[in-house]
Amino acid sequence: MIKVNEYFDGQVKSLAYRSEAGKSTVGVIEAGDFEFGTSEHEIMTIVEGELEVLLPGAQEWQSFGQGQKFEVPANASFKVKSKGQTAYLCQYR
């Protein structure tokens, strides 16, 4: 089954599925500022678009574009700024 998730009043939507390597989601983030919490370790890859990201414990924002990835530990939170609609892959590994 492909599960549709919505967050932030529909400003973030994702499709949850399972690959051979484990659980994943593909999703889209609207333009805006968001803070996400993790319950598991996440590998986030930008599929299309660009995100400014403030990783847990970081002082400086970093920019990630198409094909670039960043990792977030479990039980942490990170902030993103999306200029436009940004598509991402999130792998729980």
Added chain:
Amino acid sequence: MIKVNEYFDGQVKSLAYRSEAGKSTVGVIEAGDFEFGTSEHEIMTIVEGELEVLLPGAQEWQSFGQGQKFEVPANASFKVKSKGQTAYLCQYR
């Protein structure tokens, strides 16, 4: 707005958005055999998983894995076989 689309009784779901370069969707295809029709030129990229694809007019199936892409002209149809749940990016360019 991020539009949720469902096809084949929910066996294919996608999220429609717009990037700087044009319209796109990210989606997930369940395991199974599907035939898709195009109304516009599409660039399909495998985000995670693997698809066997029979392109329009082709005699032989081709395999596409993570990061690989294929193009389909407008007003054509193509067949896919998905072994597991496969995530894709579709760019209308």
